[in-house]
Amino acid sequence: VIDQALGVGIAAHEGQLFGLLNQLLGVLTALGLVLLSVSAFVMWRKRAPDGVLGAPPPIPDQRIGVGLGLLIFVFALFLPVLGACLILVAIAERLILSRVPSLRQFLGLAQPAPL
Amino acid sequence: MLWRWHFYAGLFCIPFIILLSITGSLYLFKPQIEAALDRPYTNLVMTGPSAPVSQQVQVALKHVEDSSFKSYRLPDGPKDAAQVLVTKGGEDTIVYVHPTSLEILKAIPREARLMAVVRTIHGELLMGDNGSLIVELAASWAIVMVVTGLYLWWPRTAEGLQGVLIPRLKSGPKVFWRDLHAVSGMWVSFFALFLLLTGLPWTNVWGKGFDMVLPRIGPKAGRLSAKRLNRPSLTTGMMRLIMSPMLTILPRVRGQPDWLHLSPSPRQTPEIPIGWRAPQLETASAASRLPLARQMAAKSAARPLATSM
Numbered sequence: 001v002i003d004q005a006l007g008v009g010i011a012a013h014e015g016q017l018f019g020l021l022n023q024l025l026g027v028l029t030a031l032g033l034v035l036l037s038v039s040a041f042v043m044w045r046k047r048a049p050d051g052v053l054g055a056p057p058p059i060p061d062q063r064i065g066v067g068l069g070l071l072i073f074v075f076a077l078f079l080p081v082l083g084a085c086l087i088l089v090a091i092a093e094r095l096i097l098s099r100v101p102s103l104r105q106f107l108g109l110a111q112p113a114p115l
Numbered sequence: 116m117l118w119r120w121h122f123y124a125g126l127f128c129i130p131f132i133i134l135l136s137i138t139g140s141l142y143l144f145k146p147q148i149e150a151a152l153d154r155p156y157t158n159l160v161m162t163g164p165s166a167p168v169s170q171q172v173q174v175a176l177k178h179v180e181d182s183s184f185k186s187y188r189l190p191d192g193p194k195d196a197a198q199v200l201v202t203k204g205g206e207d208t209i210v211y212v213h214p215t216s217l218e219i220l221k222a223i224p225r226e227a228r229l230m231a232v233v234r235t236i237h238g239e240l241l242m243g244d245n246g247s248l249i250v251e252l253a254a255s256w257a258i259v260m261v262v263t264g265l266y267l268w269w270p271r272t273a274e275g276l277q278g279v280l281i282p283r284l285k286s287g288p289k290v291f292w293r294d295l296h297a298v299s300g301m302w303v304s305f306f307a308l309f310l311l312l313t314g315l316p317w318t319n320v321w322g323k324g325f326d327m328v329l330p331r332i333g334p335k336a337g338r339l340s341a342k343r344l345n346r347p348s349l350t351t352g353m354m355r356l357i358m359s360p361m362l363t364i365l366p367r368v369r370g371q372p373d374w375l376h377l378s379p380s381p382r383q384t385p386e387i388p389i390g391w392r393a394p395q396l397e398t399a400s401a402a403s404r405l406p407l408a409r410q411m412a413a414k415s416a417a418r419p420l421a422t423s424m
Contacts, residue, residue, distance in 0.1 A: 009313035015143035026143045030136035032303030037129045039296035056118045082255035
């Protein structure tokens, strides 16, 4: 069953499952993703002040609830590369990024917690 | 907080999403594009009966020195060039052989074909395993983007469909871009998520991990390896399996070409196994031989066959 599901998924991904419509769906999705990227970029440039990245401001002292924490954990398990990246970014933010004032300001990071 | 994640992830993902969208769109049309690229090698001017396959293979082997024979692709039509796959030092080359004159029409390394290059960009950004890792990372984050994006879009205050399912395009630039993003994102999310998830088996980390997990959850274990997925043959095989009922309804929808695997050793004379589409080939070429023989006498003198590369 898993083999078959995988096979169907792969064929659909390559646009070979049900002919031209499959190919067109793929292209439409790709176009949609490009549209998303472009509109995201425009919104960012319109909003971002000069000299900083223009990240959304951090909400002070927001803790991650159990539900969200669990969700992040499941995602990190299911997508190991994402999990590794999360750990690396968390370490980098703790140790370096939020301790260099200019970097912190540019990236829009919160004040670091004392070590 | 999720907006911040969405933002940082977006900064990283956007270049890759655009690149993967473009290369992916191109690759979707691989059958059509390859057919168009191969058109010069179809409908050839025939000067008599086709030479035996063994001779066609010999010519191809001679063209790429010290190569050994790998496979022979049965031409789709009786007037198409034969494609012989030869290999030398780990590199496969496709040699297009004229079926009657045994002229080499084209020889191209398998990985240098346009669609192979597009696939390599799509799968590993032309950077091997490192590129594959970056693609996997971008895809993983893109999944997070879709999920957090949907959460951010989720309508909390009901104000009708405007700005939720229908973009408000005439309410100022800010609303315009916001709606363009949020509304198209909602429409695209399902399909994007599907493509992102079905792309995972190709990746190195997820794909290999899946291969290791699969034996424990499925009885037909371990038949699919992520590395094997990169090769078209398995994919083609599976596609054919899935599509076989559909193929009877839609005879024109075809997957990748049939590579007929003959003897792997160059010393042996390759033979077409009896019964494997060979009769069809025979009758087709026999039927086209008669009227062609006369045409050719006039044409071949006037228009010599183009030999490229």
